[in-house]
Amino acid sequence: MVNAIHILSGAIAMGFAAAGIFFLRFWWESRDRLFLLFAIALFVLSAGRLVLSLLYDLGEERILLYLIRLAGFVIILFAIVDKNFRRT
Secondary structure: OOOHHHHHHHHHHHHHHHHHHHHHHHHHHHOOHHHHHHHHHHHHHHHHHHHHHHOHHHHHHHHHHHHHHHHHHHHHHHHHHHHHHOOO
């Protein structure tokens, strides 16, 4: 049964994917690693949201799926640190 949580999770996943495509386009034009890492992180966050939406009724086992979201945020953090300390 589809409810509002599934619909909103799908919309959030689509938003993450759209933002990932947006950053992928900027990477394609500039070849800056920051944009590529942001695109990867947003695709990971989109996949994580999609998996959480599809497996919403798992109960406590879904806590492990939040590691996907953690990986996305770690990639974003790494991209920012890498951009600030990289020598050009």
